[in-house]
Amino acid sequence: MKIIFCGTPEFSVPPLQGLAAAGHDITAVFTQPDKRKGRGQQMQKTPIKEAAEALGLTVLQPTGLKDAAVVDLMAAMDADLMVVVAYGLIIPQNILDLPKHGCWNIHASLLPRWRGAAPIHRAILAGDAETGVAIMQMEAGLDTGPVFHQYPTDIRPDDTGQTLHDRLSHMGAEAIVQCVDELVSGSLPPAQAQNHDQATYAHKLTKAEATIDWTQTAAQIERQIRAFNPWPGSHTELQGEAMKIWSAAALEGADIGAPGAVIHADKSTLVVQCGEGHLQLLELQKAGKKRMPVEAFMASRAAWYQA
Numbered sequence: 001m002k003i004i005f006c007g008t009p010e011f012s013v014p015p016l017q018g019l020a021a022a023g024h025d026i027t028a029v030f031t032q033p034d035k036r037k038g039r040g041q042q043m044q045k046t047p048i049k050e051a052a053e054a055l056g057l058t059v060l061q062p063t064g065l066k067d068a069a070v071v072d073l074m075a076a077m078d079a080d081l082m083v084v085v086a087y088g089l090i091i092p093q094n095i096l097d098l099p100k101h102g103c104w105n106i107h108a109s110l111l112p113r114w115r116g117a118a119p120i121h122r123a124i125l126a127g128d129a130e131t132g133v134a135i136m137q138m139e140a141g142l143d144t145g146p147v148f149h150q151y152p153t154d155i156r157p158d159d160t161g162q163t164l165h166d167r168l169s170h171m172g173a174e175a176i177v178q179c180v181d182e183l184v185s186g187s188l189p190p191a192q193a194q195n196h197d198q199a200t201y202a203h204k205l206t207k208a209e210a211t212i213d214w215t216q217t218a219a220q221i222e223r224q225i226r227a228f229n230p231w232p233g234s235h236t237e238l239q240g241e242a243m244k245i246w247s248a249a250a251l252e253g254a255d256i257g258a259p260g261a262v263i264h265a266d267k268s269t270l271v272v273q274c275g276e277g278h279l280q281l282l283e284l285q286k287a288g289k290k291r292m293p294v295e296a297f298m299a300s301r302a303a304w305y306q307a
Helices: 011-022 046-054 068-076 120-123 161-185 218-227 294-298
Strands: 002-007 025-030 035-037 042-044 080-083 103-107 130-137 147-154 235-238 243-249 263-266 269-273 280-284
Touching: 002 011, 002 046, 011 025, 011 046, 011 080, 011 161, 025 046, 025 068, 080 161, 103 161, 120 130, 120 161, 120 218, 130 161, 218 243, 218 280, 269 294, 280 294
Parallel strands: 002 025, 002 080, 080 103
Antiparallel strands: 035 042, 103 130, 130 147, 235 243, 243 280, 263 269, 269 280
């Protein structure tokens, strides 16, 4: 198949590599413009640009897709299919209509649940038992198009935003290759319309959500810590010290303090009262310091438990 590929972050790299390895003709790879990042504000390539260049593919980085020159360029490519994976730019209808078989999207949820920008994190945060990837025919609405196939996976008790991201990315690579193969062989079933009444929306993550609200239940806070690992993280202040919490375990128990109070501390344990239940902190990080297990964190905080 002659394919135009659109993607930007790390999540879109395995699908591009999978399609290339399957022998498809990747006519061009579209990605967002390079951006300055880090303390030195050095210009950095997007992950998909680095992957595409390693494969020897043509990379194009328009600031938008409404320009007539961009539309003409895509039209001249005469593609069979466009595959879009976390591209980050709105694709207008006149471009969706260009490829012979339209535009397909790899979406990281079981649609219509968790349409939108942050489906992986919202699924963990909500306590969903499973999620997955969907291969969808794109249309003008946000993740509203009909779906060819969905591929589920359980959300494991220890899944973080990062681990689930990586698993779904590789699942998406296998899924898109399978669906394109079915398209080529003529065995691809018709796309099925979504039930829009069951749709939920995965709002984009913000730094404002990173602060832990100790009035929530221990289970909710534990899910937040996993969902927001590695970004935007989960921040709090305990005993007057600001810190980030990377790992924790929810415990049942009678309320014995105000939400946010340290209710048990020793050389290897730190437990905080929540709105309901307790949270045992397992891995923490002070500002400007490295992540450390709770044992190392408490080694210099004897005052916390020798009152």
